[in-house]
Amino acid sequence: MTKEEELILTRAREKFMREGFHRTTMDEIASELRMSKKTIYKYFPSKEKLVNAAVTLLQKYIANNVTKIIESDDNAVLKIYKIFEFIGKIMEKVNEKTLEDFRRRLPEVWQRIDDFRTKLIQENLTTVVNQGKEEDLILPYPTSIIMAIYVAGIRAVINPEFLMNSSFSLTEVKNIALDMMMCAVLTDKGKEIFNKYKQGN
Amino acid sequence: MTKEEELILTRAREKFMREGFHRTTMDEIASELRMSKKTIYKYFPSKEKLVNAAVTLLQKYIANNVTKIIESDDNAVLKIYKIFEFIGKIMEKVNEKTLEDFRRRLPEVWQRIDDFRTKLIQENLTTVVNQGKEEDLILPYPTSIIMAIYVAGIRAVINPEFLMNSSFSLTEVKNIALDMMMCAVLTDKGKEIFNKYKQGN
Numbered sequence: 001m002t003k004e005e006e007l008i009l010t011r012a013r014e015k016f017m018r019e020g021f022h023r024t025t026m027d028e029i030a031s032e033l034r035m036s037k038k039t040i041y042k043y044f045p046s047k048e049k050l051v052n053a054a055v056t057l058l059q060k061y062i063a064n065n066v067t068k069i070i071e072s073d074d075n076a077v078l079k080i081y082k083i084f085e086f087i088g089k090i091m092e093k094v095n096e097k098t099l100e101d102f103r104r105r106l107p108e109v110w111q112r113i114d115d116f117r118t119k120l121i122q123e124n125l126t127t128v129v130n131q132g133k134e135e136d137l138i139l140p141y142p143t144s145i146i147m148a149i150y151v152a153g154i155r156a157v158i159n160p161e162f163l164m165n166s167s168f169s170l171t172e173v174k175n176i177a178l179d180m181m182m183c184a185v186l187t188d189k190g191k192e193i194f195n196k197y198k199q200g201n
Numbered sequence: 202m203t204k205e206e207e208l209i210l211t212r213a214r215e216k217f218m219r220e221g222f223h224r225t226t227m228d229e230i231a232s233e234l235r236m237s238k239k240t241i242y243k244y245f246p247s248k249e250k251l252v253n254a255a256v257t258l259l260q261k262y263i264a265n266n267v268t269k270i271i272e273s274d275d276n277a278v279l280k281i282y283k284i285f286e287f288i289g290k291i292m293e294k295v296n297e298k299t300l301e302d303f304r305r306r307l308p309e310v311w312q313r314i315d316d317f318r319t320k321l322i323q324e325n326l327t328t329v330v331n332q333g334k335e336e337d338l339i340l341p342y343p344t345s346i347i348m349a350i351y352v353a354g355i356r357a358v359i360n361p362e363f364l365m366n367s368s369f370s371l372t373e374v375k376n377i378a379l380d381m382m383m384c385a386v387l388t389d390k391g392k393e394i395f396n397k398y399k400q401g402n
Contacts, residue, residue, distance in 0.1 A: 141377050142377070148357045179342075180342065184382070
């Protein structure tokens with residue numbers, strides 16, 4: 001990827017997240033970047049192609065960072081906490097209407113986002129839950145049951161339809177879901193660690 | 202409904218739950234009831250009609266009993282506990298293959314079961330969660346978020362596909378889901394009450 005291509009993608013991604021896909025025009029992206037539309041079209045022949053490439057780049061960024069957290073020497077509670085904080089920081093930049101915009105106008109893109117995060121949660125959270133059980137920070141429930149409930153629970157609330165009909169922000173919903181999920185499976189020792197991190201924030 | 206019709210329905214329901222829809226023949230039902238198939242066909246012209254009527258009767262029985270628990274003077278924790286125990290007792294009679302049998306061979310019936318329980322959980326659990334918050338037994342999380350996570354979580358694990366691919370019984374999965382759900386939202390006072398009921402069992 002050229003520097004120019006990456007610059008276009010990064011800016012377009014920020015704009016799509018903040019203002020939604022539908023409301024953002026190629027003219028606006030070109031003008032913000034001080035580039036001609038022709039330059040942008042050279043790399044991305046349509047807005048759909050641009051948004052798809054932007055989502056791919058964002059997913060790579062997320063996957064890399066989550067892998068770094070997973071591969072660190074932290075305990076399981078801190079890993080889960082850091083993953084949620086990291087995802088939360090990205091979500092803070094997403095306008096609430098953006099996800100709904102995706103779901104309605106670009107259902108294939110929303111499907112890609114949903115598949116990506118289901119896989120991300122499934123693979124990484126499974127590893128951390130098993131680590132947490134070994135560390136005596138997570139109760140010895142079967143990992144498959146914990147995972148099925150967690151994946152379904154997260155998908156149910158971090159979801160355009162739910163958020164549009166809710167009076168709570170993405171960040172509020174994320175924080176409550178994290179609290180509930182942690183309380184559901186942590187041992188006393190795990191809870192102590194979790195509360196310490198939360199207060200330190 | 203005549204006594205005879207009710208008798209047929211009750212026995213057919215037990216047999217369907219225990220042995221599955223596909224494996225149970227009208228001949229077997231007739232022979233168990235010491236009735237002619239003609240008598241059964243008078244009320245239920247097909248096995249599909251019989252299973253649909255049996256499911257309706259079971260749903261009425263469940264709805265009546267859940268309503269009784271909801272309308273009692275018990276505290277919220279005891280109500281949730283009693284509802285799960287009651288549903289658990291019914292589920293113990295269901296062969297694990299029966300749900301899968303429904304899902305594959307009678308998808309409309311499985312859809313009816315799934316819709317019914319989603320509505321049952323949604324309506325009744327919402328009432329009890331609000332009661333529990335007033336009683337200081339449930340943490341003051343927004344009820345809509347608790348409910349969305351709970352409905353999705355229950356549907357994800359009390360589910361033919363999950364159970365068929367899992368090495369845990371319906372009852373084991375139900376108990377773990379209840380433990381996780383309770384721990385996620387109960388106050389310390391709520392947890393104390395919950396543990397007392399569990400030990401008394």
